[in-house]
């Protein structure tokens with residue numbers, strides 16, 4: 001099912017949790033909503049679900065305006081971080097619950113509900129555990145049951161709000177891969193909320209990066225990592241270093257140095273240079289056309305060395321990655337050039 005969020009604004013007592021957000025989700029896509037805490041991810045998910053109504057704007061399911069429809073009418077499946085299973089019900093009854101509470105007109109027969117629930121338990125690799133109670137399961141198993149329960153109603157859209165948030169790192173990683181497999185088998189249109197960039201980049205077809213109630217960028221994992229369109233996205237996805245610079249006739253200056261990058265499309269004035277710490281070329285000489293820094297700290301990081309450099313004798317500090325065998329002696333100087341980089345004008 002295609003889902004379209006059209007110019008949606010959501011205020012809570014005048015506080016705008018979402019500012020005029022628009023988003024097209026294609027049928028069968030796995031979309032990650034990624035952003036820091038408070039950026040509006042859950043609010044957007046709840047608006048799609050029908051648990052909140054927009055202050056302005058609309059949500060379409062296919063061609064149909066779903067904005068005024070209830071959760072039941074939208075037929076969405078949910079999994080939440082702490083969406084507790086019903087403790088007094090067996091795993092099997094939990095999975096069948098959504099079907100059992102349907103109005104009799106479209107409620108399957110008892111035997112059929114049981115058959116479907118058992119099939120789903122097999123599908124989420126929990127076959128044989130149907131008689132257990134939630135307290136007799138691990139955290140990861142519980143979230144699998146929650147997913148089976150969400151899928152039992154054959155939802156038009158599957159909505160997952162940090163479903164693995166409460167689990168430990170190893171289990172999270174396993175479930176992440178597992179969820180991708182489940183998604184590829186079922187083809188459900190899925191919207192997945194996370195604040196974990198690795199999770200979003202590894203799992204999603206497209207990532208929606210959110211900050212302060214706005215969508216900053218929408219793109220494939222490669223697009224948002226390789227071509228961040230704002231300082232926020234550059235800083236939030238992957239590691240980045242940033243350096244205040246000055247533009248003059250398309251040349252980039254740091255302190256009193258022309259650092260040898262050119263950007264004819266940038267206006268004169270203050271700007272910020274962004275690059276990835278690992279994506280730099282070390283240079284032998286600091287003669288011209290490069291960034292030169294003084295080592296103020298260095299530490300071994302796996303197969304490489306992380307070096308903190310002070311630039312231009314001032315207060316600007318950046319990090320770069322050098323080969324582990326590089327001495328990076330304290331107070332020595334290192335010249336380098338970023339291989340890929342991006343400039344953003346300083347506002348105002």
Ligand SMILES: Nc1ncnc2c1ncn2[C@@H]1O[C@H](COP(=O)(O)OP(=O)(O)O)[C@@H](O)[C@H]1O
Pocket residue numbers: 012015016017035036037038039040041042043044
């Ligand atoms: N029911 C509510 N009443 C008042 N403010 C809310 C409510 N729900 C969310 N907010 C506010 O809206 C903003 C976005 O919240 P939320 O969507 O939960 O963000 P996220 O899921 O990205 O952490 C936050 O500032 C939060 O405090």
Ligand SMILES: [Mg+2]
Pocket residue numbers: 041042043
């Ligand atoms: Mg949230």
